Amino acid sequence: MRAVDLIRRKRDSGELTAEEIHQLIAAYTRGDVPDYQMSAWLMAVVLRGMSRPEIAALTEAMLFSGRVLDFSDLAARKVDKHSTGGVGDKTSLVIAPIVAAGGLKVPMISGRGLGHSGGTLDKLESIPGFNVNLTLAEFRHVLETCGCALTGQTAEIAPADKKIYALRDVTGTVESPGLICASIMSKKLAEGIDALVLDVKTGSGAFMRKIEDAENLAGLLVETGTRMGKKVVALLTDMNQPLGRKAGNAMEVAESIEVLGGGGPADLRELCLELAAWMFFLGERVKTLEEGKKLSSDLIASGQAREKFREIVGLQGGDVGVVDDPHRLAHARQTLDVVSPGGGFVSSIQCEQLGVACVVLGGGREKKDDQIDPGVGLEFHKRIGDAVVRGEPLCTLHYNSDERLDEARRLAETAYRMESEKPKFLPPLIYRVIGA
Ligand code: URA
Numbered sequence: 001m002r003a004v005d006l007i008r009r010k011r012d013s014g015e016l017t018a019e020e021i022h023q024l025i026a027a028y029t030r031g032d033v034p035d036y037q038m039s040a041w042l043m044a045v046v047l048r049g050m051s052r053p054e055i056a057a058l059t060e061a062m063l064f065s066g067r068v069l070d071f072s073d074l075a076a077r078k079v080d081k082h083s084t085g086g087v088g089d090k091t092s093l094v095i096a097p098i099v100a101a102g103g104l105k106v107p108m109i110s111g112r113g114l115g116h117s118g119g120t121l122d123k124l125e126s127i128p129g130f131n132v133n134l135t136l137a138e139f140r141h142v143l144e145t146c147g148c149a150l151t152g153q154t155a156e157i158a159p160a161d162k163k164i165y166a167l168r169d170v171t172g173t174v175e176s177p178g179l180i181c182a183s184i185m186s187k188k189l190a191e192g193i194d195a196l197v198l199d200v201k202t203g204s205g206a207f208m209r210k211i212e213d214a215e216n217l218a219g220l221l222v223e224t225g226t227r228m229g230k231k232v233v234a235l236l237t238d239m240n241q242p243l244g245r246k247a248g249n250a251m252e253v254a255e256s257i258e259v260l261g262g263g264g265p266a267d268l269r270e271l272c273l274e275l276a277a278w279m280f281f282l283g284e285r286v287k288t289l290e291e292g293k294k295l296s297s298d299l300i301a302s303g304q305a306r307e308k309f310r311e312i313v314g315l316q317g318g319d320v321g322v323v324d325d326p327h328r329l330a331h332a333r334q335t336l337d338v339v340s341p342g343g344g345f346v347s348s349i350q351c352e353q354l355g356v357a358c359v360v361l362g363g364g365r366e367k368k369d370d371q372i373d374p375g376v377g378l379e380f381h382k383r384i385g386d387a388v389v390r391g392e393p394l395c396t397l398h399y400n401s402d403e404r405l406d407e408a409r410r411l412a413e414t415a416y417r418m419e420s421e422k423p424k425f426l427p428p429l430i431y432r433v434i435g436a
Pocket of ligand 1: 083084085111114174179180181183184
């Protein structure tokens with residue numbers, strides 16, 4: 001196998017055999033194919049697409065690049081949730097402790113920031129000391145002890161995704177249904193779960209902007225999981241505006257703690273309850289979704305979900321003090337309000353631009369080895385349909401350096417569209433459910 005031949009074939013819209021895909025992924029994971037060749041192949045895939053058999057082969061090759069975990073000796077059902085990514089999407093931090101507090105096991109393998117979207121691992125690492133690089137033994141120990149463990153791809157679990165994910169983040173090669181499917185499912189199928197809830201985002205801040213593309217991706221994910229014997233459901237949810245009021249790693253941890261404490265923004269709370277309810281339902285902990293939602297609210301109201309979060313943080317080496325006092329998290333030294341140049345109603349938001357603004361402030365990576373600044377981010381004051389008067393803040397930038405502040409400000413300012421009439425259509429939180 002010569003990598004250059006496979007790149008040229010995909011460039012020319014050809015199809016690769018399963019054998020060739022397996023060889024390419026194995027060679028890249030070993031370090032025998034360099035980043036520049038893999039980047040070229042990934043870009044050819046983004047532009048030319050992959051057939052169903054190619055996607056299946058890629059998912060399998062990435063899954064079996066590492067170990068597939070087996071927790072069948074643990075009595076409770078194992079369930080997980082994964083999002084295709086968006087701005088301010090922090091639901092994993094809330095849902096994982098809720099579902100573990102409700103008696104199911106949540107072995108969660110997550111990713112870092114990807115393109116303009118934030119990542120669970122970067123968010124968790126903003127908690128001082130929190131270790132997201134668990135060995136298999138540590139992963140099992142934390143899962144057995146408290147019902148939930150949160151880790152990243154490692155040299156042992158989904159190593160191919162670990163390398164390819166970091167490359168896609170900085171090479172403009174995220175937006176491919178096949179690559180997203182292989183990336184997500186190679187992690188999720190390695191977890192030893194019984195059931196999986198997928199949150200497939202659509203809208204201006206999602207990788208699949210058009211609803212038809214998101215539906216296609218959801219179908220692909222559900223089909224892949226079902227073929228591998230898992231119970232899978234995909235919720236198609238809105239990403240035409242940020243989820244919650246905050247984007248940025250430490251700021252999102254703080255907002256998640258608010259939700260676990262019974263507060264937080266309504267949209268974030270509602271989506272967390274819905275996703276957790278599906279996990280309880282697929283995990284056969286409840287008989288109906290209504291029961292699942294009630295259980296989730298009760299676990300928040302009783303403080304058990306927040307306590308579970310504290311337990312996870314402690315077991316993974318993090319500073320548990322942040323749970324009672326989120327001010328212990330990193331925060332930016334300075335803030336700047338981005339104000340509205342005119343009055344009216346917010347009619348739409350170019351949500352991706354808000355995510356890019358966060359990256360530009362240092363909240364994400366533009367090159368593979370960039371260091372994240374955990375304290376920076378954006379706080380959102382206006383949602384679609386809100387009335388705005390001239391000079392009123394649309395959002396606030398939290399920053400530590402002036403260097404690219406103007407760029408971030410411009411991105412944020414131009415992300416909001418105004419009209420004189422209140423928009424008739426407000427995006428719903430959830431469009432539809434696929435695979436139920
Ligand atoms: N989440 C992942 O794990 N991978 C992707 O490609 C997109 C979202």
